[in-house]
Amino acid sequence: MSITCKVCGYNTLLAVKPLIDRLGWETRLQDVVPYLRCSSCKAKGQVTFQIVFVGSSGEAMLGAEKKNHPKATGIFDGNV
Numbered sequence: 001m002s003i004t005c006k007v008c009g010y011n012t013l014l015a016v017k018p019l020i021d022r023l024g025w026e027t028r029l030q031d032v033v034p035y036l037r038c039s040s041c042k043a044k045g046q047v048t049f050q051i052v053f054v055g056s057s058g059e060a061m062l063g064a065e066k067k068n069h070p071k072a073t074g075i076f077d078g079n080v
């Protein structure tokens with residue numbers, strides 16, 4: 001996903017799947033974002049994120065093997 005700092009405008013890409021693998025499917029991105037710290041200006045929680053699909057492999061499709069998870073389809077439905 002694309003992460004943009006609201007304070008300094010710093011933009012970076014963050015892979016979604018490793019984040020999910022680490023935090024688990026029960027964690028919503030909206031819950032994680034407040035803890036993200038800008039690596040440029042060190043502002044904490046002042047970021048916006050946007051899901052972007054990188055490449056054509058379908059890897060960014062958030063793990064098709066998890067599609068039976070009851071919450072899997074609703075994780076990224078929030079607007080921040």
Ligand SMILES: [Zn+2]
Nearest residue numbers: 005008038041
């Ligand atoms: Zn920043």
